[in-house]
Amino acid sequence: MGNNAAPQDIGSEEFLQISTNIVSTFGSRLPVPLCIYDEEVERVVSLFAKDTRLSDKKQEQLRRYVNEGNLFILKDDYEKLAGHISKNLGALLTEHYLDEADAAKIFYDGVLEKVRAFYGNPVGETLEEVRAVLAIYCEYVWIDPNRWTHFFNALRRDMDLCNHIVNTLFVGTAIHLKQAYNPGEKQNMNPLAMGLVLHDLGMTQIPSALLGKKGPFLYKEKMRMQEHVDIAEKMLNRLDIQDEIVKACVMDHHERLDGSGYPKGRRGDALSTEARVCAIADAFCGMIEERNQRAALNPILAAIILTECKKKYDPGLTSSLISFIISNNPEMKALLKNKEKMQQLRAIALQKMG
Numbered sequence: 001m002g003n004n005a006a007p008q009d010i011g012s013e014e015f016l017q018i019s020t021n022i023v024s025t026f027g028s029r030l031p032v033p034l035c036i037y038d039e040e041v042e043r044v045v046s047l048f049a050k051d052t053r054l055s056d057k058k059q060e061q062l063r064r065y066v067n068e069g070n071l072f073i074l075k076d077d078y079e080k081l082a083g084h085i086s087k088n089l090g091a092l093l094t095e096h097y098l099d100e101a102d103a104a105k106i107f108y109d110g111v112l113e114k115v116r117a118f119y120g121n122p123v124g125e126t127l128e129e130v131r132a133v134l135a136i137y138c139e140y141v142w143i144d145p146n147r148w149t150h151f152f153n154a155l156r157r158d159m160d161l162c163n164h165i166v167n168t169l170f171v172g173t174a175i176h177l178k179q180a181y182n183p184g185e186k187q188n189m190n191p192l193a194m195g196l197v198l199h200d201l202g203m204t205q206i207p208s209a210l211l212g213k214k215g216p217f218l219y220k221e222k223m224r225m226q227e228h229v230d231i232a233e234k235m236l237n238r239l240d241i242q243d244e245i246v247k248a249c250v251m252d253h254h255e256r257l258d259g260s261g262y263p264k265g266r267r268g269d270a271l272s273t274e275a276r277v278c279a280i281a282d283a284f285c286g287m288i289e290e291r292n293q294r295a296a297l298n299p300i301l302a303a304i305i306l307t308e309c310k311k312k313y314d315p316g317l318t319s320s321l322i323s324f325i326i327s328n329n330p331e332m333k334a335l336l337k338n339k340e341k342m343q344q345l346r347a348i349a350l351q352k353m354g
Helices: 056-067 074-083 090-095 100-120 124-145 160-178 190-198 203-204 220-227 226-236 244-252 274-288 299-308 316-329 330-337 341-354
Strands: 015-018 036-040 045-047 072-074
Touching: 045 056, 045 160, 072 074, 072 203, 072 274, 074 100, 090 100, 090 124, 100 124, 100 160, 124 160, 124 190, 124 274, 160 190, 160 274, 160 316, 190 274, 203 226, 220 226, 220 299, 274 299, 274 316, 299 316, 299 330, 299 341, 316 330, 330 341
Parallel strands: none
Antiparallel strands: 015 072, 036 045, 036 072
């Protein structure tokens, strides 16, 4: 037992309990310092320091303490542990001590790491890493219907393509789950998740000067930006991605129900449910994120705009989007109940649509 840390009171709520499956990810060295409750001094005391090499004897100690429910970390070290878990997301499938809101943030970091690697180098090897992490993510949100409701508060609003991709993944799967979840009928969500992640793949080939332009785009620049869909189709072919759901998300996420979208002006029943989900998720995330051309919108305002565009976006899916926004966000739920404020937001929404 280490003796460098001063004894501390376990009742101070400055400690978090560590579970068996989290310990199983530690490998040969500790990513964070660990503590135990010492009954002799009636305090929490240091057990092992960060980067301690875990010999067979130390691993046996950890197993004993974790089985007794007597293994903790300081709350101040939680961020470091979260970073470690984000690289070992499979541990979250059976984790019970971790708050769902915290798990959502950990998933964001874990998925983002793989997405960033793939978008920086879109080849088969990095694609397989994305596929693996999405399988864990899909299993996690399906196991418990309450888990996905926490992912809204994990969304990030800064201007970054890969953040936008993860945002779209979280929003799109939440919309789908709100519509389709049936605990007695397991669905394969992996193709939809992959489609949501790959929907803006073509943006990796758009000049950075255009992507970073401040102020409105010129007509020619808009046309150049729209080419990202056709570029993505070629990239899918090169990666030998043939799944129809993935292709629908990539090729049709800018199509609209009334035929006003691009690149082919598809409409109505020609657009799959998955493509409609991706269209709403992509549009919503684009509106709530900071952009060079405009400031980020309030999420409720963005959802109202999409809801009012009934000819362009599936009304049932936009309703599911609003449910997702307010599920675990008291501020958004209160805003939705404020009639005066909602009237103001609807007026702003109609003005922006015009």
